[in-house]
């Protein structure tokens with residue numbers, strides 16, 4: 001059942017059937033600030049502007065207090081890497097809205113990734129992970145970097161498990177949470193559970209758009225919102241409360257270089273997907289430069305100029321990409337709007353001590 005709901009000024013396709021039949025009741029599936037959802041003992045605080053979490057939390061991996069705490073420890077612990085130098089948080093740095101400020105990720109022995117480090121906020125709301133969506137779940141992606149030679153460099157999952165089982169503090173925590181010693185499945189579940197608690201919402205743009213708070217954003221940002229949904233066509237792809245259709249599109253990034261990252265095609269083998277990448281959320285976007293899957297743009301101004309030109313011509317360019325003919329003022333307005341998407345719910349204090 002797909003229904004169209006008008007929430008404030010934004011048109012939301014209510015893709016969620018919350019079993020309410022009343023998905024359009026105001027404010028629909030959007031929660032008021034600080035309303036938590038109890039799920040297996042963990043109260044997830046969902047910032048204003050985001051959808052209720054319950055439908056998105058897999059039945060096989062409910063959130064519990066102990067599991068989320070364990071996942072946080074694992075996420076920040078460099079001992080998960082082969083030489084104890086790289087944790088997930090080395091590349092997904094909390095203060096940079098869980099990115100690293102580099103064009104591409106830098107892994108063990110300073111090896112470069114081929115793509116830009118994505119943010120891990122609002123992962124709760126999406127299934128397929130990575131720029132080309134190769135990982136079908138957050139659990140799958142939580143274990144993926146461990147044994148990659150260019151990320152964390154462990155020789156195998158077995159070696160990872162053996163290493164962590166030798167740390168009695170971890171063994172005990174796994175017993176409490178999963179009733180077993182350390183396993184790779186448990187590790188993945190715990191990290192995924194922690195990641196699902198990192199949310200971004202309640203931005204000034206949310207408070208204006210859905211909360212009707214007229215003074216929350218500048219007049220320029222208000223014009224930017226109108227452009228974002230209209231003339232600039234951004235919501236063709238950056239749609240809904242998390243600003244993504246969760247689909248893959250070819251914008252032409254790469255096609256002006258001799259690099260050939262085939263993107264989604266590598267997963268689907270569908271010729272339609274050549275050079276297509278996942279639409280990223282643009283929440284916290286002012287904090288997550290540089291931009292695009294190859295990290296080519298340092299500023300949001302450059303990103304807007306790129307869209308204004310209609311992307312980069314190539315045989316597979318999305319037909320949603322067309323020159324926009326924006327004025328300088330309109331470009332500034334779009335940037336002002338995007339800068340109003342910095343919110344809260346993602347700020348986390350790193351652990352100060354790790355299990356011994």
Ligand code: HEC
Nearest residue numbers: 088091105106107113115116117118129130131142145151
């Ligand atoms: C060396 C830097 C580096 C390390 C270490 C690293 N990541 Fe990443 N992460 C990346 C890069 C680069 C991407 C995008 C990769 C791609 O699409 O090919 C990514 C993508 C992701 C995504 C997908 C986000 C999305 O929107 O699809 C998740 C989730 C993630 N990482 C979680 C983790 C976890 C959990 C760990 C630790 C177990 C970790 N990462 C370790 C660099 C890193």
Ligand code: HEC
Nearest residue numbers: 232234236237249253277278279280291292293307318320
């Ligand atoms: C055809 C679908 C589509 C349209 C239309 C679109 N985007 Fe995007 N957007 C994407 C995809 C896909 C990416 C990632 C592309 C890549 O790296 O290859 C992206 C990336 C971005 C990024 C960088 C995100 C990051 O984390 O690196 C920003 C900012 C952005 N878009 C803003 C906009 C704005 C503003 C508009 C309207 C002017 C717009 N987008 C229109 C699909 C779209």
